[in-house]
Amino acid sequence: MEPDLQERFDGAMERISDDPYGHGSTAINKETDRREATVAGVVIRYYVSRSVLTVTVVRGVYI
Known part of the structure; x- marks a missing residue:
């Protein structure tokens, strides 16, 4: 990842970590803790663990 994109991505991921169920994310297959979102132009799929934030x-796709 180029440094410019890495910086934007890191900032966006900080916002996701503050509210992993928000920021335009959607549940995958109706599983609330399995999410997909686009952050800084990168499509990510992630899991949220509620017990230990x-x-x-698990997957990031960028071009």
Whole structure:
């Protein structure tokens, strides 16, 4: 990832970590904790762990 995109992506991920169910994210297959969102032009799929506030990105696609 180029430094400019990395900086924007990191900032967007900080906002996602503050509210992982918001920011335009959608549930995948009606699973509330399995999410998809576009952040800084990068499509990500992630899981949210409620017990220990953790967001784990499992896939990121950027061009």
